[in-house]
Amino acid sequence: MIVLVFFALVAAAIVAYPPDDLYLWVKALHIVAVISWMAGLLYLPRLFIYHTDAAKGSELSETFMTMERRLYRVIMNPAMMLSWVLGLYLAWSVYRFQGGWLHAKLAFVVVLxxxxxxxxxxxxxxxQDANRFSARQWRFLNEMPALLMVLIVIMVVVKPFSG
Structure with missing residues (x-):
């Protein structure tokens, strides 16, 4: 929670007193938001794997429910929203939404x-004790965010469809 408050204060300061290098500040905050979002996307399915093995209604299962809910609401949702807002700002202000690589990146972010x-x-x-997936299936599903992350980074760094 302290990090979110700090992030909000930095963002407010940037809006109130725009620096000459606003692009760099927005880019830095975008990277921090994306890292936070990805950390949650990579960790949450691991929690699901362990939760699947916990007995329904047990104290351990209840602990996993609390961890999952807090991770999603307190870290992942705000980080995703900030990633989108700051990323769309960068896509418009720098690239005017032009470039095949940018369209591909945005498509992968939509899937993410x-x-x-x-x-x-x-x-x-x-x-609701209604999980439909086995621990093995969760291990497979755990790879989806990592694969999408690799594709997105390739689009941003290599820009394979530019030109």
């Missing part, structure tokens, strides 16, 4: 957002 929403629905399913 769908994974985020899917994980949110799975949190609800776990809370």
């Amino acid at each position: 957002t769908a994974v985020h929403v899917f994980f949110g629905r799975c949190i609800v399913a776990f809370a």
Whole structure:
């Protein structure tokens, strides 16, 4: 929570007193938001794996439910929203939404957002003791955010469809 407050204060200061290098500040905050979002997307399915092995209704299962809910609401949701807002600002201010690589990157980010929403629905399913996936299936699903992250980074750094 302290990090979110600090992030908000930095963002407010940037809006109130725009620096000459506003682009660099927005880019830095975007990177921090993306790292936070990805950390949650990579960690949450691991929690699901362990939660799947916990007995329904047990104290351990209840602990996992609390951890999953807090991770999603307190870290992942704000980080995703900030990633989108700051990323769209950068895409418009720097590239005017032009470039095949940017369109591909945005498409992968849309899929990553769908994974985020899917994980949110799975949190609800776990809370209702209605998980439909085995630990082995969760291990496979755990790879989706990592694969999308690799594709997104390649689009941003290599820009394979520019030109």
